[in-house]
Amino acid sequence: MMLSAFANPVFDSQRNFRELLQAMARPAAPRELPVLPPSPAPIAPAAMAILLTLCDATTSVWLQQPQPTAVDHLRFHAGLKLAERPEDADFALITDPTSMPPLDAFARGDLRYPDRSASVIVQVAGFGASHGAGKFSGPGIRDVETLAIEGLPHGFWQQRAELASQLPLGVDLYFVAAHQVVGLPRTTRWLEG
Amino acid sequence: MTYNFAFLDEDTKRMLRRALLKAVAIPGYQVPFGSREMPLPYGWGTGGIQVTAALLGPDDVLKVIDQGADDTTNAVNIRRFFARVAGVATTEHTVDATIIQTRHRIPETSLREDQVLVFQVPEPEPLRTLEPREAETRTLHALADYGLMHVKLYEDIAQYGHIATSYDYPVLVDGRYLTSPSPIPKFDNPKLHQSPALMLFGAGREKRLYAIPPYTEVESLAFDDHPFEIQRWEHQCELCGSGESYLDEVIVDDRGTRMFVCSDTDFCGQRRPEARA
Numbered sequence: 001m002m003l004s005a006f007a008n009p010v011f012d013s014q015r016n017f018r019e020l021l022q023a024m025a026r027p028a029a030p031r032e033l034p035v036l037p038p039s040p041a042p043i044a045p046a047a048m049a050i051l052l053t054l055c056d057a058t059t060s061v062w063l064q065q066p067q068p069t070a071v072d073h074l075r076f077h078a079g080l081k082l083a084e085r086p087e088d089a090d091f092a093l094i095t096d097p098t099s100m101p102p103l104d105a106f107a108r109g110d111l112r113y114p115d116r117s118a119s120v121i122v123q124v125a126g127f128g129a130s131h132g133a134g135k136f137s138g139p140g141i142r143d144v145e146t147l148a149i150e151g152l153p154h155g156f157w158q159q160r161a162e163l164a165s166q167l168p169l170g171v172d173l174y175f176v177a178a179h180q181v182v183g184l185p186r187t188t189r190w191l192e193g
Numbered sequence: 194m195t196y197n198f199a200f201l202d203e204d205t206k207r208m209l210r211r212a213l214l215k216a217v218a219i220p221g222y223q224v225p226f227g228s229r230e231m232p233l234p235y236g237w238g239t240g241g242i243q244v245t246a247a248l249l250g251p252d253d254v255l256k257v258i259d260q261g262a263d264d265t266t267n268a269v270n271i272r273r274f275f276a277r278v279a280g281v282a283t284t285e286h287t288v289d290a291t292i293i294q295t296r297h298r299i300p301e302t303s304l305r306e307d308q309v310l311v312f313q314v315p316e317p318e319p320l321r322t323l324e325p326r327e328a329e330t331r332t333l334h335a336l337a338d339y340g341l342m343h344v345k346l347y348e349d350i351a352q353y354g355h356i357a358t359s360y361d362y363p364v365l366v367d368g369r370y371l372t373s374p375s376p377i378p379k380f381d382n383p384k385l386h387q388s389p390a391l392m393l394f395g396a397g398r399e400k401r402l403y404a405i406p407p408y409t410e411v412e413s414l415a416f417d418d419h420p421f422e423i424q425r426w427e428h429q430c431e432l433c434g435s436g437e438s439y440l441d442e443v444i445v446d447d448r449g450t451r452m453f454v455c456s457d458t459d460f461c462g463q464r465r466p467e468a469r470a
Contacts, residue, residue, distance in 0.1 A: 010198050014250045017210045021248075024217045025391045025406045026306075054211055056204060090211075111335035115215040115224045139220045139367050139409040142387075168369060172218040185218035187367060 003038040005052055005077040012037070013053040020050065023174070023183035028136040028145035030127050030180040040069040042095040044123045046176035051121070055080045055091055062089035064096060086118075094122040097152050103159045108169040117186075119172050125151030126177045135191040136184075144191065147182065149175055157190050164189065199246040200278040205229055209247035209402075213393060216404040221366030222334070223317050223401040231397065238271055239397025241294050241313035248292055248309060248393075249275065254282045256290035261298040261439065261456035268296070287459050297360075299381040301438045301460040304390035306407065312375040314396040317403060319363045319373040339371045342414060350419055359424065365412045366405055380423045380439045385411040428453040433464035 006012035012035040023031045039048035042065050055061055055078050062083040063070065074080055083089040086105040094100045100122070109117035128148040134157065136145045163170050163186070170186025197203070205227070212226040231239040249255070255275055259268040263285040271294060272283045284290050287302040294311040304310060320330045323341045333339070342363055349357045362379035366372045374385055375394060385392065385405055392405040405411060415421040429436045431452045438460060440453040455461035 010203060011250065013203075013207075014198075018248065018250065021210075021213060021217065021391070024214050025404075054207060054214075056207055058204075058208070059211070112331045113225075114219050114222060115212070117215075119214070140217075140406040142408040168219050168222060172215070187218065187220065 002073060002076060003040060006035060006037050009052075016049050016053040020053065020174070020181065020183070023181050024140075024172070024185055025183075026140045027138065027184050027188040028141065028147045028182060030147070030182050032179050033176075033181050036179065040067070040073050042067060042123075043070050043073075043093065044095075044176055046179060046181060047093055047095075047121050047123055050174055050176065050181070051080070051091065051093065052078055054119075057081065059090045060088060062086050062092040064092070064094050064100060089118050092118055092120045094120060097122055097124060097156075100153060103156075103163055103171055106171045108163070108166060108171060111169065114168040114170070117169065117171060119174065121174045121176060122152075124149055124175050124177050127175070127180060127182060136188050137191060138185075138188040140185070141188070149182065150177075161190055196278045198251075198279055199249045199275065200232075201229065201243065201246045205243075206247045209243060212402055213244065213247060213404065216393070216402055217391070217406050219370075220406055220409055221364075221370030221372035221403060223396075223403045225400055226402055228397045228400040232274075233270070235398035236315060237267060238294070238296060238313040240395030240399075240402065241296070241311050241397075242271060242274070242395075243397060244311045244393050244395035244402060245271075245275065245292060245294050246279075248311070249279050249281055251279075251281065253291045254284050254289055256284050256287065256293045256459075257295070258293065258298060258300065258457075258459075259296045260441075261300075261460075262458045264458060285459055286463075297376045297378075298439070298456060299377060299384045301455070301457045302463075304388065306389045308390045310388075310390050310392045312377075312392065312394040314373065314375045314394045314401075315398070316361075317373055317394065317396040317399050317401040319361075319371050334370060337369060337371075339365075339414075342371060346414060346416070350416070356415070356419060356421075362421075363414050365414060367409050368412070371414075372403065372405070378424060378439055379413065379421075382411075382413045382421070383423065387411075426453060430455045430461060433461045435461070435464060 015034045036045035039045045057079040060081040060083040106118035133148040173184040175182040212224045216224045257268040257272040259265040287300045296313045361376040395402045413421040438455045441456045
């Protein structure tokens, strides 16, 4: 039987959006998503919350692992289009970061329209502040933010740093783990690992 | 008659929310969006209203100001509009608000991290009076070619001896995009720099929205030998005595008697009991 979506679509998506907005405005600082809907594997409830909050028939979504139950669920509840290739996606969902495509596989926009770029949701193992933490700075960060994002593939940060030379083109990231979301817009600089 | 919560339908809100997230991710860049017809005319805050509608939830407390005042037609109507279509609480006190929609001022009271400021923007393109073609200004932004604006400011200096632009004073956001701060007085420009609160801008007729994230570098354009300066007055507010707020000059009788008063009515009102005590 198909799982349900938000119990109260109007207010649940509004509350999630406000946290997503603050997550994007204050990068590398974990925020709690207030309403998590049921979600079929391999999509985590927090990732499903973002997709149901932001996606509809006008957005195309690329799933790294398009399991039939997950695809049916998204099509039924959000009516969204699935993209066949990462570069065609407005939103992309990474359910297994260790085998994710390189970041430059996604749309980075063009210089006249840098907003025509992908938002990539990455399901990670968790967030920490001490062991193996990276330092971040940029718009939205007062001084320096320290955060460890667990479960990313080797070389991820180098890939992202190489994309930074193309600013204002780029890819905006949402990392999710359990109830938490961390925003990482293209402008956030990774200082050290 | 009942409306969908906050007037707009859910598809429109999602479209606005996606655009707002991209706007925050690319500070100062104008994101095109599908602006809807609103139940008030262009020029009365249709862009700001759509941004506010995409943000609002039942727990929000909304404040609306027009040139600093809570009690002017535009502010009263927008506040009543959202009280009716969203049932949200409204306030005139800056400190009590979670969302503040503003036309042409930033409140004197410092904003907090948990507040969002929404600007009504008539013309989002700072280069528009210098270059009317959208295709051309878009290219100038793509190339970060802002020489036109520097020439304009230089011509001010050549003609008047100082930069004569006193409102809608152009800023460079995060060292990249030339951005209109909306027609706020340049007095308010320093509040854009490293603001604790997120600032969102909506232009309904021009179908653009943009953002200045919190704690972001915002530089008012200037020259080394003509640094940026804000307005100063020889007067103090005649109601509350403030010497550091933005003052309006008001004519109070038929003989042209003038008085200077704070443009921010909440700030002024909060100070007056103290001033009397």
